[in-house]
Amino acid sequence: MENYILEIRQLNLFFGKKHALKNINLGIPKNKIVALIGPSGCGKTALLRTMNRMHDLNPEVKTTGEILFDGHNVLHGNTNPVQVRRHIGMVFQKPNPFPKSIFDNIAYGLEINGMRKRENVRDAVERSLRCAYLWEEVKDELNKSALELSGGQQQRLCIARAIAVEPQIILMDEPCSALDPISTAKVEETMLELKQQFTLVVVTHNMQQAQRVADYTAFMYLGALIEFGETDKIFGQPEHELTKNYVQGHFG
Amino acid sequence: MRRRLFWDRFFEKSFSLSAVLAVLILGGIFGMLLYNGLRAFGSIAPGYFFSLAEWNPAAYTAPSYGIGAMLTGTVLTTLGAMVFAVPVGIGMAFFVSEIAPPRARAMLKPAVEMLAAVPSVVVGFLGIVLVGPFLAGLFHLPNGLNALNGAILLAVMALPAVVTVADDAIHAVPHTYKEASYALGANRWETLVRVTLPSCYSGILAAVMLGMGRAIGETMTVLMATGNATAFPNGFFDPVRTITATVAIEMGEVPAGTPHYFSLFACALVLFLLTLIVNVLAERITSNLRKRGQ
Amino acid sequence: MMAKKHIQLFGIASLVTCAAIVVGFLGLILFDLAWKGGIVLNWEFLVRYPKKGMTEGGIFPAVFGTAVVTLLATALAAPLGIACAVWLQEYAPDTPLTRLVRASIRNLAGVPSIVYGLFGLAVFVEGMGMGMSVLASGCTLALLTLPSVITTTEEALRNVPRLLREGALALGATRWETIRAIVLPAAVPGILTGIILALSRAAGETAPILFTGVAFYSRYLPASVFDEFMALPYHLYILSTQHHDPVAVRPLAYGTALVLLALVLMLNSVAFVVRARHR
Numbered sequence: 001m002e003n004y005i006l007e008i009r010q011l012n013l014f015f016g017k018k019h020a021l022k023n024i025n026l027g028i029p030k031n032k033i034v035a036l037i038g039p040s041g042c043g044k045t046a047l048l049r050t051m052n053r054m055h056d057l058n059p060e061v062k063t064t065g066e067i068l069f070d071g072h073n074v075l076h077g078n079t080n081p082v083q084v085r086r087h088i089g090m091v092f093q094k095p096n097p098f099p100k101s102i103f104d105n106i107a108y109g110l111e112i113n114g115m116r117k118r119e120n121v122r123d124a125v126e127r128s129l130r131c132a133y134l135w136e137e138v139k140d141e142l143n144k145s146a147l148e149l150s151g152g153q154q155q156r157l158c159i160a161r162a163i164a165v166e167p168q169i170i171l172m173d174e175p176c177s178a179l180d181p182i183s184t185a186k187v188e189e190t191m192l193e194l195k196q197q198f199t200l201v202v203v204t205h206n207m208q209q210a211q212r213v214a215d216y217t218a219f220m221y222l223g224a225l226i227e228f229g230e231t232d233k234i235f236g237q238p239e240h241e242l243t244k245n246y247v248q249g250h251f252g
Numbered sequence: 253m254r255r256r257l258f259w260d261r262f263f264e265k266s267f268s269l270s271a272v273l274a275v276l277i278l279g280g281i282f283g284m285l286l287y288n289g290l291r292a293f294g295s296i297a298p299g300y301f302f303s304l305a306e307w308n309p310a311a312y313t314a315p316s317y318g319i320g321a322m323l324t325g326t327v328l329t330t331l332g333a334m335v336f337a338v339p340v341g342i343g344m345a346f347f348v349s350e351i352a353p354p355r356a357r358a359m360l361k362p363a364v365e366m367l368a369a370v371p372s373v374v375v376g377f378l379g380i381v382l383v384g385p386f387l388a389g390l391f392h393l394p395n396g397l398n399a400l401n402g403a404i405l406l407a408v409m410a411l412p413a414v415v416t417v418a419d420d421a422i423h424a425v426p427h428t429y430k431e432a433s434y435a436l437g438a439n440r441w442e443t444l445v446r447v448t449l450p451s452c453y454s455g456i457l458a459a460v461m462l463g464m465g466r467a468i469g470e471t472m473t474v475l476m477a478t479g480n481a482t483a484f485p486n487g488f489f490d491p492v493r494t495i496t497a498t499v500a501i502e503m504g505e506v507p508a509g510t511p512h513y514f515s516l517f518a519c520a521l522v523l524f525l526l527t528l529i530v531n532v533l534a535e536r537i538t539s540n541l542r543k544r545g546q
Numbered sequence: 547m548m549a550k551k552h553i554q555l556f557g558i559a560s561l562v563t564c565a566a567i568v569v570g571f572l573g574l575i576l577f578d579l580a581w582k583g584g585i586v587l588n589w590e591f592l593v594r595y596p597k598k599g600m601t602e603g604g605i606f607p608a609v610f611g612t613a614v615v616t617l618l619a620t621a622l623a624a625p626l627g628i629a630c631a632v633w634l635q636e637y638a639p640d641t642p643l644t645r646l647v648r649a650s651i652r653n654l655a656g657v658p659s660i661v662y663g664l665f666g667l668a669v670f671v672e673g674m675g676m677g678m679s680v681l682a683s684g685c686t687l688a689l690l691t692l693p694s695v696i697t698t699t700e701e702a703l704r705n706v707p708r709l710l711r712e713g714a715l716a717l718g719a720t721r722w723e724t725i726r727a728i729v730l731p732a733a734v735p736g737i738l739t740g741i742i743l744a745l746s747r748a749a750g751e752t753a754p755i756l757f758t759g760v761a762f763y764s765r766y767l768p769a770s771v772f773d774e775f776m777a778l779p780y781h782l783y784i785l786s787t788q789h790h791d792p793v794a795v796r797p798l799a800y801g802t803a804l805v806l807l808a809l810v811l812m813l814n815s816v817a818f819v820v821r822a823r824h825r
Contacts (some may be wrong), residue, residue, distance in 0.1 A: 086718030270629030343564025370749030469658030
């Protein structure tokens with residue numbers, strides 16, 4: 001059995017009356033990349049956002065079940081979402097750098113998590129920018145506004161920002177869908193490097209991308225988890241009929 | 253971590269406290285008005301208050317508290333102002349949003365904002381030194397301080413409100429309606445009158461209501477330019493006194509706790525309710541617009 | 547039957563006329579004040595005290611008084627208004643109660659200024675015993691501008707994209723840390739615009755200060771917030787309506803009007819620039 005860093009058990013999610021996630025049971029293996037695929041509306045983003053308590057922002061959402069991380073239930077009322085998000089980070093579909101300098105974008109996360117000394121901050125900023133393959137491009141312009149970067153660079157900055165606080169898991173919600181092919185390639189390269197240090201869960205509607213980067217793939221349909229397994233198996237010899245139809249492009 | 257959570261909770265509490273304070277204070281205004289205004293009706297019959305009886309609260313023998321004449325004054329000046337401000341304001345709004353080239357629009361919108369910024373006392377001043385003598389000369393009156401003067405000045409004050417809100421309403425009309433009209437061979441004017449205008453009737457109505465609210469509540473302008481006679485006006489060339497002016501004039505001389513004192517609060521209450529109703533109606537209309545647009 | 551073309555021409559001409567009328571009003575106001583007020587306007591006018599029963603001299607105390615009471619009003623209204631708006635926009639749940647509160651505040655912005663004046667007289671001057679003073683007028687003006695500060699701040703906060711907030715929260719920031727470092731800084735231009743506009747409104751208002759602290763003539767500048775003060779709008783009002791010799795002081799009245807208008811327009815222009823630069 002793989003070593004699971006995150007275990008989702010009997011997860012159900014309701015948007016008001018709508019039953020959006022139906023009894024999900026899923027284990028996320030450590031230091032691997034897991035792709036969540038499925039047609040629009042299948043619940044993959046909803047599932048992703050449950051893992052770091054982002055649904056707290058929406059009063060209409062109710063969840064039942066557990067998500068076990070490091071011995072604690074992420075979804076429990078007593079669990080502090082601020083702590084959860086420190087350890088489970090997120091990169092969004094549309095790059096969302098703060099309207100600050102490149103340096104300050106990354107420094108922000110470090111400062112609120114207690115890093116005071118300037119040298120430590122500078123080192124951490126450099127480390128995360130290197131990890132995100134952005135250092136060479138911006139090292140001389142760290143004080144430039146992040147908004148002046150290209151879309152692909154902004155997204156890599158957001159990845160660097162997320163890495164800087166040293167989470168254990170990084171959730172990525174269609175991180176390349178707003179990017180051009182070259183930037184996409186760079187981000188995918190970053191993702192493959194990142195898995196040495198982190199565990200990645202990536203929502204993607206691009207099946208080729210899933211095959212390129214993911215070790216494991218989960219296929220979802222209408223709020224339920226249909227099949228989960230090694231990527232090669234899901235795409236090569238899927239067990240479930242629905243999975244087979246989806247990966248062969250019969251519906252999208 | 254504990255410290256961070258402490259500050260988080262601290263600021264959350266501080267912000268909610270300020271909100272409660274602000275709401276209490278603002279609500280207190282209404283409460284105080286209501287309390288003091290209703291006390292007036294302890295000694296003055298409401299029917300009498302709203303009647304055409306004379307307003308002479310300082311009379312030694314038989315003080316009377318009828319606001320009918322002043323209500324008429326308010327109505328006259330406001331309606332007069334609207335008669336002028338509505339067509340001109342809506343006309344300008346259409347010009348700015350549909351006809352004017354972008355550069356003209358970029359200059360006209362700030363011009364309207366500038367007009368909106370002119371303090372009411374300055375407008376009143378111009379009513380005394382400019383419009384008044386002009387009216388006096390034109391119509392052979394002793395001086396130009398009358399309801400007509402007040403109406404013109406109030407129109408100037410209400411215009412920016414009408415223009416701005418009407419402009420927003422016209423902008424909210426979807427492009428597709430206009431494109432469909434052009435595609436059928438209609439020209440600009442026809443599209444404007446027969447497609448765009450009907451699509452934003454409610455927004456225009458809201459603009460008118462807001463302008464009216466502005467006119468009803470104006471104090472200094474009418475105080476300075478309408479002649480301040482408490483007698484019932486027989487026409488636009490008669491001097492009038494509005495409710496706002498009455499409160500402003502008598503506020504300083506009235507001893508606290510007297511029926512006169514409370515009657516002023518009753519006047520203020522009437523004003524408050526009038527403007528509240530007008531504003532709430534306008535708000536209802538615009539929020540319905542927004543809901544339908546979605 | 548007129549050709550469609552002619553109708554269109556006539557229609558558009560009438561719209562142009564409407565615009566011309568409005569612009570004409572503005573031009574008339576500016577021109578008349580500049581022309582007749584400009585002759586009195588010089589440095590002396592602004593820094594000297596009035597003399598000989600207001601028929602000569604300058605209007606310095608009125609300028610000073612307006613500045614002081616306006617700044618006081620803004621200093622009172624801005625922190626409270628911003629804090630209230632932050633709570634409404636960032637913390638308050640979307641219940642019918644909060645919607646009612648929001649709507650009430652918005653409607654209070656349309657209440658006639660004389661109503662605030664009456665309230666100020668009853669509560670600040672008499673009830674709380676401040677007497678006719680800078681403080682009472684400042685509080686009254688603060689109340690007057692409070693609703694609009696709250697509304698414009700709320701809108702500025704609303705315009706900060708949701709994605710920015712989520713980005714901060716996803717890093718493990720608390721709500722306050724998100725507001726402090728991300729939301730508020732992004733909303734500053736809008737908030738600043740609202741405050742400057744409130745300043746401008748307070749400077750031009752007469753009714754709220756009428757019986758809460760303004761005087762037509764006081765020998766000295768207000769030494770403390772409990773003293774009376776002179777103010778530009780009130781000065782203009784008295785000069786043009788209740789002075790014993792209105793014709794003689796007409797030029798001074800024009801000068802006062804010009805100074806007041808220039809002050810207000812200057813503040814509005816600053817607000818306009820702040821808003822435009824951050825669009």
